[in-house]
Amino acid sequence: MNPSQSPSPNLTFLSDEKTIYPFMDNYDFSNLMFDVGEGGNNGLIQEEPSSPTTIVTGESGGSGSALTTLSKKESTGSKDGETKEVGHRVAIRTRSQIDVMDDGYKWRKYGKKSVKNNTNKRNYYKCSSEGCMVKKRVERDGENAAYVITTYEGVHNHESPSHVYYNDMVLSFDHDNPSQHSLLRSIQKFPPS
C-alpha cells in the first residue's frame, strides 16, 4: 500500500555513536530516544552520556529536539557461547503526516497489533534483506495523531539498497528535486566530521 516513494536518503549512521538525521522538513522531530543496549551485563542507565549528541532537524517546525540515551540491561544468557547481539534500539518520535517514513531501507510488514491505551494499531516491520534481522515498529500516538513513534531495533548488516550514504548523498544530490533542498540544508548544517 505504499505509494511511490522515492528512496530518500534521510537517515545516516556515522561510524561513531552519533547519528544524524537529515530528514526533510516534512518530518518535524519532537523527541528522540536512544536505547542502546550493550551486550554486556551493564545494567546502568546512562541518562546523559559524556558526549551528549543533540540532534536538531526540521528547522521549520521550530520545536526543539530531545534526545535520550538509555542502556538496556540485557542480562547475558550466562551461556558461554551465547552472543546477544541484539541491543540496539532507537526510538524516534516525530511529527509527521506519513505513518512510515522512508529511511532508504526496504521493510516488510509482518504484524499488526493494537496496544493498550491506544486506539491506534502498531505495525511491525522487518528488513527485507536476508540476514538482516533489523526490526522496526511504527505506532501513532493516540493522543496526538500528528505524532508518529518509530522504533528501530538492530543494526543493518548491509548498506542501504538505494546505496545512499552520507558522502554519497551530497554527490547524488538532485538539484531538480525540490524535496531534497531541505536535505541539502540539513547536510550543510551537519557537515561530516
Added chain:
DNA sequence: CGTTTTTGACCCGCGC
C-alpha cells in the same frame, strides 16, 4: 509470477 500485505492464530513472559 515473485514479493509484500493482510489478518487471525499462535506463542511467550509475567502477574495473579
Added chain:
DNA sequence: GCGCGGGTCAAAAACG
C-alpha cells in the same frame, strides 16, 4: 494454571 498484553508466524490475498 490461566489470562492478558505484546510480539511473531504464516497462508492467502493483493500488489506491481
